[in-house]
Amino acid sequence: MDFNYDDNQRMLFDTVDRFLSDKHDLATREKLLKDPAAEAALWREMAELGLMGAAFTEEEGGFAASMVDAMVVMNRLGRHLVTQPYLYTAIIGGRIVAGGMEGGSREAAIANVIAGEAQLALAAGSTHLMHSPQDTSFAATRSGGDWLVSGRMPVVLNGDRATRFIVAARTAGAVGDREGVTLFLVDAGKAGVSRRALRTIDAFGAAELVLENVALSSDNLIGPVDNAVPLVEAALDHGVVAVCNEAIGSMEYLVPATAEYTRTRIQYGAPLAKFQVLQHRMADMYIQTETAKSMALVAAMSLDGDAIERRRMASAAKVQVGRSAKFVGYQAVQLHGGMGVSEELDIGHHYIRLNVINQLFGDTAFHARRFGALTSPLPDQAAA
Structure with a gap:
């Protein structure tokens, strides 16, 4: 299997990398966190560059040949520690809308995302960490020809800046049932919608979201009534693969950055890179990164295929990337010593983000169990 980007993907890779190298370093990242107007301006520039279009096919209004194109963008966002909500708007929200x-309505919603005029946030499940949209915190009841939606979700990622929320609400059955969940598209300024802005430990935006008898019509429905779980799960699988590729971008930076540091840091009269035990650690960091990269790309190429294979490969990638990222991030911090956890050096910020990615949309243990449940028994086992 060829794990190299094609010519168009390589061009996209280089374009995003040059743009972010000019526009986004660690100092800029800190300034953006305190300046919403500057954050919004960077988002518009990303849209003008066409990055949102990489998450949509030509038929949908974008330019992607496959979802691998969006994963190229995620790789570079990871490399540059970008906190813009590309993942939540273009990939997860985009897959649900598409x-x-x-x-x-579909064409207009996608066009608004591609133009950078809309930001989306998914409010599904009892927690933003797990792959369980059926455990939604929201409920919807019919009121004449409309719906009334109420509920509270403590943490909705990108909830602080979203112009629209994709809300999974229970419309039938009991909590935990796969049937009976419906998706609604809710404008952030709608009467009855309130939110309290938050920052997560990795500096991404979020919000506590509260809906109090928000009146919605059938025009606000996304997908079939009572059967939204498969659509949300498919979008979250795209999110899983996206954060895996983001982690690869981060690890691909940490390995050479750490190697360079060990060549210049003198200890006991010699550069750290001269010590054989540390050379072995660096080699292991590289091997872990390449192993994880291969698995993340396999998962990316599986997104447009069979649903079972998509889920299996997404979980397999999350497990491998989680294990590799934990090792690479830890070693990078250790080899940098006290500098590795300083605010002024990006190494510690990458380490924090990698640890958060390990928890997003299900941790390593969750996805190992899911992979096992989705894997058919071997013929001799089935016969037994």
Whole structure:
């Protein structure tokens, strides 16, 4: 299997890398966290560059040949520690809009995302960490021809800046049932919607979201009534693979950055790179990164295929990337010593983000169990 980007993907890779090298370093990142207007301006520039279009096929209004194109963007966002909500808007939200909406509403919603005019946030499940949209915190009841939606979710990623929320609400059955969950597209300024902005430990935006009898019509529905779980799970699988590729971008930076530091840091009269035990650690960091990269790319190429294979490969990638990222991040911090956890050096910020990625959308243990449950028994086992 060829794990190299094709010519168009390589061009996209280089374009995003040059743009972020000019626009986004660690100092800029810190300034953006305190300046919402500057954050919004960078988002518009990313849209003008066409990055949102990489998450949509030509038929959908974008330019992607496959979802691998969006994963190229995620790789570079990881390398540069970008906190813009590309993952939540273009990839997760984009997959739900593209897969669940129809006609002119679908075209308009996608066009707004591609143009950078809309930001999306998914409010599904009892927690933002787990792959369980059926455990939603929101409920919807019919009121005449409309719906009334109420509930509270403590942490909605990108909830602080979202212009629209994709809300999974229970419309039938009991909590935990796969049937009976419906998706609604809710404008952030709608009466009854309130939010409290938060910052997560890795500096990404989030919010506590509260809906109090928010009145919605059938025009706000996304996908079929009572059967939204498969659509959300598919979007979250895309999110899983996206954060895996983001982690690869981070690890691909940490390995050479750490190697360079060991060549210049003198200890006991010699550079750290001269000590054989540390050379072995560096080699292991490189091997772990390449192993994880291969698995992340396999998962990316599986996104447009069979649903079972998509889930299996997404979980397999999350397990391998989680283990590799934990090793690479830890070694990078250790080899940098006290500098590795300083605010002024990006190494510690990469380490924090990698640890958060390990928890997002299900941790290593969760995805190992899911992979096992989705894997058919071997013929001799089945016969037994």
